[in-house]
Amino acid sequence: xxxxxxxxxxxxxxxxxxxxxxxxxxxxxxxxxxxxxxxxxxxxxxxxxxxxxxxxxxxxxxxxxxxxxxxxxxxxxxxxxxxxxxxxxxxxxxxxxxxxxxxxxxxxxxxxx
Amino acid sequence: xxxxxxxxxxxxxxxxxxxxxxxxxxxxxxxxxxxxxxxxxxxxxxxxxxxxxxxxxxxxxxxxxxxxxxxxxxxxxxxxxxxxxxxxxxxxxxxxxxxxxxxxxxxxxxxxxx
Numbered sequence: 001x002x003x004x005x006x007x008x009x010x011x012x013x014x015x016x017x018x019x020x021x022x023x024x025x026x027x028x029x030x031x032x033x034x035x036x037x038x039x040x041x042x043x044x045x046x047x048x049x050x051x052x053x054x055x056x057x058x059x060x061x062x063x064x065x066x067x068x069x070x071x072x073x074x075x076x077x078x079x080x081x082x083x084x085x086x087x088x089x090x091x092x093x094x095x096x097x098x099x100x101x102x103x104x105x106x107x108x109x110x111x112x113x
Numbered sequence: 114x115x116x117x118x119x120x121x122x123x124x125x126x127x128x129x130x131x132x133x134x135x136x137x138x139x140x141x142x143x144x145x146x147x148x149x150x151x152x153x154x155x156x157x158x159x160x161x162x163x164x165x166x167x168x169x170x171x172x173x174x175x176x177x178x179x180x181x182x183x184x185x186x187x188x189x190x191x192x193x194x195x196x197x198x199x200x201x202x203x204x205x206x207x208x209x210x211x212x213x214x215x216x217x218x219x220x221x222x223x224x225x226x227x
Contacts, residue, residue, distance in 0.1 A: 031213060043203060043217035056212050091157070095213070102215060104149075104157040 002026065004105035006092050012111045013082055021077045021108045025094030032075050033095075033102060034067055038088035046090075049075065082112045115140035115208045119218035126194050127226050134189040134221050136178075136204030143209040146187040148178055149217075152200045160202070163187065174198070196227045 005024045013019050025032050034046040045059040049069045060066070064082075069075040079086055089109050093102040118137045126132060138144065148160040161172025168180040178189045187204060204218040 033214065035215075035217075042219045043205075043215075045214040045216070048212060048214055050213065056214065059214065093157075101147075101159060101162060103159075106156040 004092055004094055004103055006090075006105040006108050008108060009106065010109045010111075012113065014113050015084060016081055018078065018080045019082055019110060021079075021090050021110070023075045023077070023092030023094075023105060025073065025075070025092070026096065026103055027073075029094035029096035029103075030072070031095045031102075032069055033093040034075070034077050035091040035093065036088045037091055037107070041088075043091070046077070079110075082110075084112045086110060087112045115144075115206060115211065115216050117204055117206050117216050117218040119202075119204055119221050121221045122219065123222045123224075125224045125226065128196055129193045130225075132189070132191040132194045132198070132223070134202055134204075134223070136187045136189065136218055138185050138187070138204075138206045138216075140185075140206065140208045140210075145207040146178070146180060147205040147207070147215065148172065148176070148187075148189050149203045149205060150200045151203065151220075157203070160189070194223075194225050196225045199223060199225045 007022045030051045032049045036044045047067045048056040064080045067077045089107040091107045092105045095102045116139045120135045146163040149157045150160050151157050160176050163170045163180045171177045176191050201220045201222050203220045205215040
């Protein structure tokens, strides 16, 4: 497809379990971003990948959160030992030009019981 | 760190009314500015953007925004709203000291009554 895709669209997990969220950016886009959208916190930046450079992890809320981007394309966001406060919609975006117009995916709604 | 404020959290308008949504940011350097919209059940979409040049920018669906540097503002306007404009609107800023990350405002929920 032409847009950013994310999977799964919904994920329900139990507290303490690990989860992996996937993002497929727009083909050819060099930059990939993860954000989190939660009630009361709005949209928060988590992590940013640009080409082969080291990722900007400044937005990750704790060391339970990590992300990788393989081959400069697909990215996986991993949350270890999930907590109820991790419940949110996790959004992925990609951009391909200097002006940083970011295109967003539909998100993954994570619910931690 | 920069921050973005959207002072109107909920706005209710009747069709054909004029719209102005406020957005203020706190950063004195160079910024790129964006308005995104999220229609019910859909993902974030870009409405318009400002990088440089004419401070009055026009976007899709009749929306426009004006960058006023002295006021650190980037308010969104539309002369006549439609029921289909019911959505949540987010202002976002990319500051030149923040890499490429976007800092978002808290969003404004707009409801347009038919």
